[in-house]
Amino acid sequence: MREAALDLRRVLEAVLDGIVVIDGAARIELLNAEACRILEISEEAALGAPLARIATTRGALETLARGVLGSGRACIESDHRVRSRFGEPMLIDVAVSPLLEEDQRTRGAVLVLRDRTIARSLEEQLSERERLSAFGHMASGIAHEVKNPLGGIRGAAEILASRATDAKMRDAAEVIVREVARITALVDELMIFARGEEIRFAATNIHRVLENVLQLLAHDALAQGVRIERRFDPSLPELHADADRLVQVFLNLARNALQALNGTGTLTVETRMALDHRLALEPGASAGTLVVMLADDGPGMAPDVLDWLATPFFTTRPDGVGLGLAVSRHWVTRHGGTLRVESAPNRGTRVRVTLPLGRDGRAAME
Numbered sequence: 001m002r003e004a005a006l007d008l009r010r011v012l013e014a015v016l017d018g019i020v021v022i023d024g025a026a027r028i029e030l031l032n033a034e035a036c037r038i039l040e041i042s043e044e045a046a047l048g049a050p051l052a053r054i055a056t057t058r059g060a061l062e063t064l065a066r067g068v069l070g071s072g073r074a075c076i077e078s079d080h081r082v083r084s085r086f087g088e089p090m091l092i093d094v095a096v097s098p099l100l101e102e103d104q105r106t107r108g109a110v111l112v113l114r115d116r117t118i119a120r121s122l123e124e125q126l127s128e129r130e131r132l133s134a135f136g137h138m139a140s141g142i143a144h145e146v147k148n149p150l151g152g153i154r155g156a157a158e159i160l161a162s163r164a165t166d167a168k169m170r171d172a173a174e175v176i177v178r179e180v181a182r183i184t185a186l187v188d189e190l191m192i193f194a195r196g197e198e199i200r201f202a203a204t205n206i207h208r209v210l211e212n213v214l215q216l217l218a219h220d221a222l223a224q225g226v227r228i229e230r231r232f233d234p235s236l237p238e239l240h241a242d243a244d245r246l247v248q249v250f251l252n253l254a255r256n257a258l259q260a261l262n263g264t265g266t267l268t269v270e271t272r273m274a275l276d277h278r279l280a281l282e283p284g285a286s287a288g289t290l291v292v293m294l295a296d297d298g299p300g301m302a303p304d305v306l307d308w309l310a311t312p313f314f315t316t317r318p319d320g321v322g323l324g325l326a327v328s329r330h331w332v333t334r335h336g337g338t339l340r341v342e343s344a345p346n347r348g349t350r351v352r353v354t355l356p357l358g359r360d361g362r363a364a365m366e
């Protein structure tokens, strides 16, 4: 009998899905490590607890389980959306089947929970990477073609300005020089999407990066009147990253938030670790991702604005270029990370950046 119990335990731990066994009153009798991870509960706290109590935000799980206990029929729910304790969206598939007594009465149920969050985000990353790389190709092609004639135009306009015989002509020539300089700067900005752009990895303290950004903004008129709240996890390991690029990333994101807040409200900057699903890891790798969250309680975005965000040059601000988010996403992707924006009208905006920690706490990708 002991042998059999031991075997069951081993089998449960070997399964990559979360398994929860409940009794007829929907109390937890048994669960494996993956279920503990998904439900964010320790085994000790879970055993004997009613499903409803531990899964506070997931009342739907209990409803599902009660349906099966009542009907004795299995049910499956795909793409079940839940929120983690930190409020992050998770996507899980749930299958519930009845556990029958020998006399066919239902004595409980087995819940199989499959975390699809990682699989879904890998799919999204892939298509995002393809889109960015296509844009990078196009941008660097255009940049090259545009830059050469710009040099010629600028030179010619400078000659005109220096030889102008009256003020009106000199002003006109100077306008050309100035506007050409503006286009050149824009083209240079586009060049960063060219794939070969240099990136220098070194041991990087994420909090130093963020303090640097907040300090740069402290003197900006944009930040006046806005409360800035830091929620840093001091135990985070160092990243293997390009600190200058990360400053650029978070400066863009924080500026967007401050522009949205327009002098009132709170910008929260939070850091923490997130545990990855075992499937997403190389064997032996430590399971860690660093998460930086920038949340503002500004006006948020309408769904159609949200749809356009990934497109370079999309802007709703009269003086915006529409490159801030595209550039940020580009550098985060080059670090092997992800950038996700969650927003709704009047609900504020949360930008979640993940940066991978590889073996011994270094970013996994170069």
Ligand SMILES: Nc1ncnc2c1ncn2[C@@H]1O[C@H](COP(=O)(O)OP(=O)(O)OP(=O)(O)O)[C@@H](O)[C@H]1O
Residues within 6 Å of the ligand: 252, 256, 257, 258, 260, 296, 298, 299, 300, 301, 305, 309, 314, 315, 316, 317, 319, 320, 321, 322, 323, 324, 325, 326, 349
């Ligand atoms: N925190 C936010 N709250 C509300 N809207 C936002 C936020 N961040 C971005 N947006 C919307 O996304 C658009 C694109 O942002 P992005 O940073 O790419 O360009 P931009 O800020 O308009 O111009 P720039 O190139 O100067 O950064 C913005 O114009 C704005 O409409």
Ligand SMILES: [Mg+2]
Residues within 6 Å of the ligand: 252, 255, 256, 320, 323, 324, 325
């Ligand atoms: Mg911006």
